[in-house]
Amino acid sequence: MNYLVAVLRDRIEAESAYSDLERKGIPLSQMSILGRGYKSADEFGLLDPYDSAWKQIRLMATWLIPFGFGAGVIFSIISGLQTFAWAGEWGNHAVGGVLGAIAASMGSIFVGGGAGIILSGDVVPYRNRINAGKYLLVVQGTAQLVRESTTVLRKYTPETLQGYEERG
Structure with a gap:
């Protein structure tokens, strides 16, 4: 078509x-x-890239952040890193988990749809013209x-x- x-x-x-x-x-x-007075962009089927990107980001974050936390804890246990002496052994594992969760949230943003928000193509300019x-x-x-x-x-x-x- x-x-x-x-x-x-x-x-x-x-x-x-x-x-x-x-x-x-x-x-x-x-x-x-x-x-x-005529069809709207949504009625015609011009999808809002922001809505679909944020939906995908939330979906990926739901799964990636817990796995990232777990991967960070496991990495900390396997590597035996003692990054923060004041935190103790389990505190360092918790910090590793938090850092893994942060990395996972960044992954959900960049892979899940962040690029779609920035590089949305022609849809946004068309919507802006209709709004104008x-x-x-x-x-x-x-x-x-x-x-x-x-x-x-x-x-x-x-x-x-x-x-x-x-x-x-």
Whole structure:
């Protein structure tokens, strides 16, 4: 499935472009307007990368932190390190466990979705444009349908006109 996303200035321009696409024979079922009064980003399926990343981070932390604590204690016991003389033998093992839990929490952030928060791709800019009062016109279909839609939408000089190919 191919997608074409056009960011248009206002509702009138979005509706006009939608009507032009309809006149050119683009099926209504393959076009969507996103913005105030139309579909929201969530209704269309633009997932919020922040929500999904934090969900994955919490899921990984639930499992990794206890295992990290245990691994830190076991490492401390095996290695026999006495990092803090004042803490005693069991205190040092507890410190090793806490350090293992900290390392595990960092792992859950970096591997679990922290990169998704930082490198969220095009989804966040599209959401920001909708929140700023702009409209997105999305056409989905074959490569030929997207090419035909591109020629129609170019005359509206959209802020951006971006094509995507869904990878299975």
